[in-house]
Amino acid sequence: MSSLTRLLQEKRKNETSKSSPRTSADTLTSTPESQPLDIQARNRSSSHVSSVSNSSSNRIRATVPVPGSVTTVTQIYSEEDSSSTAGSSLDDRNQFSSSFLNSNFAHTASFYGTSAQSKERFGSLMNDQGAAGFSSYGGSLAAQNRITSRLSATSHTSGRAIPSLSSSIPYSVPNSNKDNNSSNSNSSSLSSSWLETYAGGMPNNISAIDSNVISSPKVDSVEPRFVISKQKLQKASMDSNNANTTQARSISRSGSFSSQLGNFFFSKNSKESSNPNSAGMSFPVNSNGPSPNIKNPNATNGSTAIPKPIRARQSSIYSASRQPTGSYTDNFYGSPSSVHDHLPPSQSVPRSQHSSIGDLKRFFKKSSSNNLSSNNNNAIPNGSPLSNGIPVPSHSHSSSHCASGNNPYSTSYNGNGDTIYSHNHGVSGIPFSKRYIKTGADLGAGAGGSVKLAQRISDNQIFAVKEFRTRFENESKRDYVKKITSEYCIGTTLNHPNIIETIEIVYENDRILQVMEYCEYDLFAIVMSNKMSYEEICCCFKQILTGVQYLHSIGLAHRDLKLDNCVINEEGIVKLIDFGAAVVFSYPFSKNLVEASGIVGSDPYLAPEVCIFAKYDPRPVDIWSSAIIFACMILKKFPWKIPKLRDNSFKLFCSGRDCDSLSSLVTRTPDPPSYDESHSTEKKKPEGSSNNVSDPNNVNIGPQRLLHSLPEETQHIIGRMIDLAPACRGSIEEIMEDSWIRSIDMCHLVEEDLSFKVVRGEDHHHTQVDQSEAHIAGLEKKKKKQNNQ
Numbered sequence: 001m002s003s004l005t006r007l008l009q010e011k012r013k014n015e016t017s018k019s020s021p022r023t024s025a026d027t028l029t030s031t032p033e034s035q036p037l038d039i040q041a042r043n044r045s046s047s048h049v050s051s052v053s054n055s056s057s058n059r060i061r062a063t064v065p066v067p068g069s070v071t072t073v074t075q076i077y078s079e080e081d082s083s084s085t086a087g088s089s090l091d092d093r094n095q096f097s098s099s100f101l102n103s104n105f106a107h108t109a110s111f112y113g114t115s116a117q118s119k120e121r122f123g124s125l126m127n128d129q130g131a132a133g134f135s136s137y138g139g140s141l142a143a144q145n146r147i148t149s150r151l152s153a154t155s156h157t158s159g160r161a162i163p164s165l166s167s168s169i170p171y172s173v174p175n176s177n178k179d180n181n182s183s184n185s186n187s188s189s190l191s192s193s194w195l196e197t198y199a200g201g202m203p204n205n206i207s208a209i210d211s212n213v214i215s216s217p218k219v220d221s222v223e224p225r226f227v228i229s230k231q232k233l234q235k236a237s238m239d240s241n242n243a244n245t246t247q248a249r250s251i252s253r254s255g256s257f258s259s260q261l262g263n264f265f266f267s268k269n270s271k272e273s274s275n276p277n278s279a280g281m282s283f284p285v286n287s288n289g290p291s292p293n294i295k296n297p298n299a300t301n302g303s304t305a306i307p308k309p310i311r312a313r314q315s316s317i318y319s320a321s322r323q324p325t326g327s328y329t330d331n332f333y334g335s336p337s338s339v340h341d342h343l344p345p346s347q348s349v350p351r352s353q354h355s356s357i358g359d360l361k362r363f364f365k366k367s368s369s370n371n372l373s374s375n376n377n378n379a380i381p382n383g384s385p386l387s388n389g390i391p392v393p394s395h396s397h398s399s400s401h402c403a404s405g406n407n408p409y410s411t412s413y414n415g416n417g418d419t420i421y422s423h424n425h426g427v428s429g430i431p432f433s434k435r436y437i438k439t440g441a442d443l444g445a446g447a448g449g450s451v452k453l454a455q456r457i458s459d460n461q462i463f464a465v466k467e468f469r470t471r472f473e474n475e476s477k478r479d480y481v482k483k484i485t486s487e488y489c490i491g492t493t494l495n496h497p498n499i500i501e502t503i504e505i506v507y508e509n510d511r512i513l514q515v516m517e518y519c520e521y522d523l524f525a526i527v528m529s530n531k532m533s534y535e536e537i538c539c540c541f542k543q544i545l546t547g548v549q550y551l552h553s554i555g556l557a558h559r560d561l562k563l564d565n566c567v568i569n570e571e572g573i574v575k576l577i578d579f580g581a582a583v584v585f586s587y588p589f590s591k592n593l594v595e596a597s598g599i600v601g602s603d604p605y606l607a608p609e610v611c612i613f614a615k616y617d618p619r620p621v622d623i624w625s626s627a628i629i630f631a632c633m634i635l636k637k638f639p640w641k642i643p644k645l646r647d648n649s650f651k652l653f654c655s656g657r658d659c660d661s662l663s664s665l666v667t668r669t670p671d672p673p674s675y676d677e678s679h680s681t682e683k684k685k686p687e688g689s690s691n692n693v694s695d696p697n698n699v700n701i702g703p704q705r706l707l708h709s710l711p712e713e714t715q716h717i718i719g720r721m722i723d724l725a726p727a728c729r730g731s732i733e734e735i736m737e738d739s740w741i742r743s744i745d746m747c748h749l750v751e752e753d754l755s756f757k758v759v760r761g762e763d764h765h766h767t768q769v770d771q772s773e774a775h776i777a778g779l780e781k782k783k784k785k786q787n788n789q
């Protein structure tokens, strides 16, 4: 037990004797009869916000260890909190259709805590009424009835955050979040002064966190898994270049994609220009699908008719972008400037002096007109199914900006049952609305915007087009453009079969549209069909992990992994989408970890450290979320609605371990290597089998509570993935080496000449569902219909 915990316990012990007796529900240790797991989350999502809001009134209490029991750090919950913990057991699967569906329409949540002035938990949901819905659990289905509670919940936020999980780990984190966390980031543990400093009123720059007692771990050396080797980064960088690409694709050392573009847009002459909030997607419609999601056609000068959002996803790249190490344009050959000036790829590009939204317009216009200069690299190979005989430019806007342009993974079919992933083509200089037509219904909408189906006129190929949301009233143009550009740049830079390909981004009629390859199904819809075989689930899981492995290998973390952010094509290839929350955690040739900040992600998939620390390593966060995805696919339920002690299911999961508090569990560090083999093996047993000291056979408590519901061969590695301590959680490399993972017969692509062919796993086929239910929008529609009947 840390001295801090002891200190707090003593302090609280005194308080306890004065205060009213706590209820049994307050303890981390729970009896088997305690509240079962719960995923009926739709109407309780506001409790997340509320509890945060009310945290200043929460109090920390500690109990003295009782023999045969487990010492706990307890919380006194608000009524709202405790009401959120009722639920159903994991085995109670009959609620799958409704509750899982409802609760899984979780649009990304983020907590601006450390940076936003108001420390509100923002969110947005673009809905047809033009109102912003607010969700942590809810998407559009449940948004309406939650708006009120969220509005009120956020009106009295106050914040408290534990500085950094790894602040005591000797990374040098270059200028990390200097702007908002400088005063906290160096505290290696909470001292008694913490109480004095924060117990009363919270400073403005601290976000509210449950009143868990945390002390960051002290370690003497950097764990190897935290170190990104130069070789690895170089290899990853080389892998992502294809033979024709002379431009550098690696992530440049410096802030972030968006920061560099931000420099481009905003470095000087911050002049007002046209408003990004206006007309809807302006391509012609050839179907009876719903009209475009027009939010504010009349808005001008930055004002918007969209109601003030309560929550919004934080542009995490933006956070990282505030690190002025180097310059993006210093070595980013695909920058707008470089395209405009036709510089050879090897030359550095000086930082642009353009700024503001006007620059965004110019950015796209110029690149459009200059795109032909880089066409040769992107021409469709003759004979390719996509080739129409003439070399056409690829990524009509994008290739010039984000060092991409040769992603070979766009999908087409050769008529022989093989999927061909070949280069893209487009026609630059022609307005988007003349090149694409909208077909069919909407695919989905979330915090980032709405996604619709579109057909490219030149070759009838279908694409998913994301129309980025308009700028929030309280969002600066700078933040807005940074968010958009970072998502786009990441999208166009990534190059992997399990990552969605961004074809181009278009700025037209004051709308920003991202054209992506289209996948026929949302993984969520497939899971909802309840038809997936176990082998199919394993295949999808391994594909997700493969995508994560790729991301981590190039220094990026997704941070919003969830079923909704996985799509799957007809060939059974799973792709990760939505990089609006992604962060760079490592830059090439640097061994430094760039910590992420903010509560970003979707409640049920959040790793516990995200809710506790202001800064954290984003990699283990992805690992945790991936495990939750797996559990959801198997159980058709969320194990808990949010990883906080006020969630009884999560509390039960945390209970029964040989540890005295959640803080201690989350800040544990790996055992040092031991020469004694047998001793070390015993110590490194998975959590599920070793930590449940109260009763190892009690499957209602501790990690076993979740693990026992999963197939036996999966329990070891899933247990490693949901280790409460991120420092002990398995790395993606370790996970991929697991014997069960290795044994999964995964559908994948193999390269054949210039195209890629799908090799299907032999022990399964991939479920397909009717297109009317293949995407979240369709499922929502169906649900609405059912409700109206």
Ligand SMILES: Nc1ncnc2c1ncn2[C@@H]1O[C@H](COP(=O)(O)OP(=O)(O)OP(=O)(O)O)[C@@H](O)[C@H]1O
Residues within 6 Å of the ligand: 106, 107, 108, 443, 444, 445, 446, 447, 448, 449, 450, 451, 464, 466, 500, 516, 517, 518, 519, 520, 521, 522, 560, 564, 565, 567, 577, 578, 580, 775, 776, 777
């Ligand atoms: N390339 C694609 N192919 C098929 N469907 C897609 C594609 N991209 C997005 N979608 C659909 O659109 C939905 C919303 O997309 P996305 O997650 O990018 O938006 P978002 O606004 O960032 O959402 P969220 O707030 O949930 O993170 C997805 O859940 C999916 O149903």
